[in-house]
Amino acid sequence: MNTSEMNDQQVAGLASAICATAEAMGQEMNPGTAAMMAEDLCAYPVPVVKAALKACRFEVKGKLAMADILSRVQLMDGRPGKDEAWSIALLASDEIETVVMTTEIQQAMTAAAPILRLGDKVGARMAFNSAYDRLVATARAEAIPTTWSVSLGFDPGRRVIAIESAVRMQLINQQSATQYLADLRITPITADGQAIAGLLTGSQANPSPHLRERLAEVRQIVDAAKARNDLQRLKKAQADRVDTYLRKRKARKAIAAAQRKESL
Template sequence: MNTSEMNDQQVAGLAAAICATAEAMGQEMNPGTAAMMAEDLCAYSVSAVKAALKACRFEVKGKLAMADILQRVQAADGRPGKDEAWAIAMTTNDEFETVVLTDEIQLALAAAKPVLDAGDKIGARMAFISAYERFVAQARGDVKPVNWHVSVGFDASRRTAAITKAVQMQRIPQERGQLYLADLSVAPVTEDGRALAGLITGEVTRPTPAVRERLQGVKASMMKMRAASAERKDEMRIEAANELADRRALLLRQVEELASGRVSHG
């Protein structure tokens, strides 16, 4: 993949910045070498490369090398480190939890799942990290931007919290977060929807009496559920298990689609 984000003028400016950085680090660099490095970095954004050059001036001891710049550009692409990625992956075990995860986390989790299902959590973690680092390296080598997506859980309130947190951490844009809420029937385009979307926007709006009545209905249903007979509870558990199986099947299809996409672009 070589989709340049810089025009010729920006590449020339970047070459000059590389020369200046090398000079600030006590090194003389041939303009032709700097131009070659700038061409190699042109698939990334100007701001990302300039931030990496600044980091090199403070952190690198010795001569400026292409590997130093590239390492810092890639580390700032928004992909979580291996330990955070594993923690995110583990939250998918709770079928009620809505999880915001990257393509690489989902692929690595699929690779580690047989070990995890066998009950070897330590081995599963090792398998996950090995696969995750491989998928991340491949994505970065292809200059593929990070892609965060939502795996929806059964608990509607947790959906709102998970998507709101993802927006706050800038993992998904605010507009996309509001669309997620709308698609999940959490934030319809009404005064009630704006009240829920206020969790993201900060705007405070009162829900209508109709929504308050619906909430009372939910509360009544919960009370009824608590009073349900043992037989009905078993039926509800079976229904929940079927829903979980459908969710896992959907996740598996997504993994297969991601994997097939990698093969076709490999």
């Protein structure tokens, strides 16, 4: 099967999914319109588009629109929000630290770095956020995939920890991690060096008790950070539900008071 046939099948499959989503939302969509939308969405991975369609079925009120699908597709591209991006950029400004960042973070930090060197952290953050928002919007409009790269710091031990964490979080693949370690000459010279390479490549690894303990600490930090993020999202969702309930109750009370006043 050639590339053209594969693309045609992909468009047809997405068009069918778009029509089915619209129908599930109580809307009848013209197949030609769905095919046109599918052609535009083919620039993105099919699983991501289908996940966005599923989100639309649960979240969108009213008719399905291209903007509804596209906004959800773009939010699934793995790019950090600007607050998280700034934290990563700020960490990268420390030459000791090894940091994994996206292309947009790296480019936005170029605009913020001169201001940060003057000691104006607030101004640097404003410059960073402005540049980052613009760069992300452009990348998403052009359907450019998210690319992560490693900014190497001076501390060799932190390099290993940062790269191993990036692999575990699936920001970079094992092949890239192995190459970074090779470039740093952190090769299997020692038993722990062999163990680190083995952990990153998925081959047999026998780290020393000290290294095993150190890597376990890293995993605990990463897992704890993920758990905190999950808890924050849960708390926000609960707070939103409570806020919605309180606003509705307040509205009901206001309506009841108005009705009592009219009846007097």
